[in-house]
Amino acid sequence: MKFLKYTVPVFFASFLALFCGCHEEETLTNLQKEVAILEMRADSLYQEIDQLKKTPSDVVLISDTVCEGEGPYAVMERMKISKKEMATILTTLQDSVDMGVRKVGERFYAVVDSAANAARAEHSVRVFRWQENAIRVHLAVWMDSGFVYKRVEKPFVRKQSVYEGVLEKGGTLDGMLFKSGIPPRMRGVVSGVLQCKIAFQSAQPGDKFRVLLEDTFNKDSVWVSGKVIYAEFDGRVVGHHEAFLYDDGDPKSSFNAHYTENGEALIFNGLRYPLDKIQIGSRFGKRLHPILGEYRLHAGVDYRASMGSPVYAVADGVVTVSGYDDASGNKIAIKHSDGFVSYYMHLSQRGVNVGTRVAARQLIGKVGSTGRSTGPHLHFGFKNPQGQWIDPLTKTMIATPKLAGDRLTKLQGQVKDIRKQIELTLQSPAVKANDTTDVMVHVRALN
Ligand SMILES: [Zn+2]
Numbered sequence: 113m114k115f116l117k118y119t120v121p122v123f124f125a126s127f128l129a130l131f132c133g134c135h136e137e138e139t140l141t142n143l144q145k146e147v148a149i150l151e152m153r154a155d156s157l158y159q160e161i162d163q164l165k166k167t168p169s170d171v172v173l174i175s176d177t178v179c180e181g182e183g184p185y186a187v188m189e190r191m192k193i194s195k196k197e198m199a200t201i202l203t204t205l206q207d208s209v210d211m212g213v214r215k216v217g218e219r220f221y222a223v224v225d226s227a228a229n230a231a232r233a234e235h236s237v238r239v240f241r242w243q244e245n246a247i248r249v250h251l252a253v254w255m256d257s258g259f260v261y262k263r264v265e266k267p268f269v270r271k272q273s274v275y276e277g278v279l280e281k282g283g284t285l286d287g288m289l290f291k292s293g294i295p296p297r298m299r300g301v302v303s304g305v306l307q308c309k310i311a312f313q314s315a316q317p318g319d320k321f322r323v324l325l326e327d328t329f330n331k332d333s334v335w336v337s338g339k340v341i342y343a344e345f346d347g348r349v350v351g352h353h354e355a356f357l358y359d360d361g362d363p364k365s366s367f368n369a370h371y372t373e374n375g376e377a378l379i380f381n382g383l384r385y386p387l388d389k390i391q392i393g394s395r396f397g398k399r400l401h402p403i404l405g406e407y408r409l410h411a412g413v414d415y416r417a418s419m420g421s422p423v424y425a426v427a428d429g430v431v432t433v434s435g436y437d438d439a440s441g442n443k444i445a446i447k448h449s450d451g452f453v454s455y456y457m458h459l460s461q462r463g464v465n466v467g468t469r470v471a472a473r474q475l476i477g478k479v480g481s482t483g484r485s486t487g488p489h490l491h492f493g494f495k496n497p498q499g500q501w502i503d504p505l506t507k508t509m510i511a512t513p514k515l516a517g518d519r520l521t522k523l524q525g526q527v528k529d530i531r532k533q534i535e536l537t538l539q540s541p542a543v544k545a546n547d548t549t550d551v552m553v554h555v556r557a558l559n
Contacts (some may be wrong), residue, residue, distance in 0.1 A: 125319070151281050171238060175221045178214040181422050181475030184242075187220050193237060201240045204252045204259040209244070210363070219243055244338065246330040270558040272341070274324050274537045277551035282319040286343070289323070292545035292553070298325055301340040305355040305370040309380040310345055319347035326558075342530050356530055357424040358515070358523045361397045367519060371528050375515030384426050384473050386456060386492050388496040391416040393489055396503035403484050411501035412455065414491030419460060419488040421479040426454050429477045434462050440491070441483025444476055448510045451497030 178184075188198045221241040235312050236493055240252040240259075249264040267329045277288050285306070289299040302323055303312075324342035329335055343355045355378050360367040370378040394414040401408045425446055432453065433445035442459035460480025464470060494504040515523050537556040545551040 115135070137321075155510070158465050170226050171223050172226045173221060173223055175219055178216055178218045178220075180216050181215075181424075182214065183410075184211050184214060184220070185215075191220065191222055193222060193224075197237055200259055201237065201252045203249055204244065204261050205240075206265065208261050209250055212330060222333045236521050246278075246334050247328065247336050250288045268336065268559075269329045269331070270326060271329075272326050272533060272537045272556050272558060274322060274534055274554045275545060275551055276322045276542075276553075277320070277549070279315055279317055279319040279321070281552075283317070285312060285315065285321055288321075288549060288551055291549035292551040294323075294325065295335070295338060297340050301370075302343045303379040305340070306343055306345050309353040309355075309372075310347065315345075316348045318351070319345065322534075323343050324530065324537065342534060343370070356523070356527050357525060358519075360519065360522075367515065368457055371515060373524070375520045375523055377514065379510065384424065386423055386426050386454075387415055387421060387479070387490060389417065389421075395502060396501075396505065404485055409501070412457075413504050415490045415492060417479040417488060417490055418479070419479060422475050423456050423459060423477045423479060423489075423490055425472060425474045425476050427472045429470060431464045431466050431468045431470060431476075432433050434464055434466050437483065439484050441485060442480060443483075446470060451508050452502075452507065452510065453495045454504075455491075455493035455495070457491040457493070458489060460481050460488075468539070503535075 136426040174191050176187050178187050185198065187203075202211055207372070219242075221239075221243075223239040223241075224238050225236045225238060238254045242250045244250060247266040247268040248265070251262040251264065252259040253262055254260075275289070275292055275294065277292070279285065279288065286299055286303045289302060290296075294302075302350060306312075321343040322342075323340065323494075325338055326341055327335060339357060341354075341357045344353070346352045354373060355370040356373065357370050358367065358369060372378065392413060393416045394410055396413055397410060398407055399410045400406070401410075423444075427446075427448050429446040429448040430446045431444060433455075436442050438494075440455075440457040442457065442462050443455060443457040444462055444464060445453050445455045447453045456477060458480055459477040460482060462476070463478075463480040464474075464476045465525060470476060479488055479490050485491075492504055494502050494507050496502050535553050540554040540556045542552040542554050545553045
């Protein structure tokens, strides 16, 4: 039982719990192999930081964290990195990774020449370090002639799991996935993609589902990331439906999503809210205009919000308007992939320019009361591709076109591969996901 001394064991313990009886020996051998691999790759953040600190004594280690709505510039500014150096570092990193929109809580580190820092010299950073997640670190290291990009991959373990179950009387798919212990975000994806095809109120007891998940853990068994590769629902009334995760090859591609085998997109997470708090003041429709005093179409929704509240893009898209007029005040418009355009008006500040590509939930401006407005609020509007205003509250998703041509061929190749992965994972012994459910799970370690 030598391996036990290494296990920091949430993952391994649950791994062990998944197997039992006659498979135990085989499992132990596999675990020992895994631990050996991990040991070989052993390398930790602390060692790395120590290494950074060991460099000459005239350096200091500074760090800061990404806050809501911030890009890398804001964080680096707080770290007092000079504008010029910031630009060089980001250029160095951007050739290899997407630094654009960062996640809240991500941490930046910099080893800074203390003397130069005190004097605010143009070049004071020796190493800039950005940890993307628990296993991936990006470094910009100062060499004589400039910054050089270096990427550090920490040891990790990936596993695939197939969950299979039958809908209980009075049970829901989400409820059963919940009881099976699947992380909330992945549960949301499963029911979301299937909902594009299935009216779940027509699901019957006895209907079957099957899901293939892939999870990544770092060597301390911390869950790093997961994806839903496949979801299937076979219902007596709702019929048989499958969703496959398509990888377009570029992590930034907007085609990365779930599709049917025929290339029909299953985009479910549709629109987000433009504000953190949603309080509707005035809805879409004819109303007596508060300032003009005549009946007019109120071509959007007014959300009550305090001055300066952050305003977010409701979906991915490209900024087509960022300007000012007497009626709308400061306004921003974003064109989305299905040809619909979202509008954000009366802003006190605009944070994006025409032509900028924005991600869903990216900060684009601040609530204000500019233009024809009686007080701080966000007027949020939506135009269809024909240029007519529609009620934003009726728009629930952004449709993406069907995959065609080379992409469809690529998807169909991936579908074959996914079916093979399911088959392989199903060869692992089936065990109950846990005591509270009859859902069965098969688990296969990938590395
Ligand atoms: Zn309005």
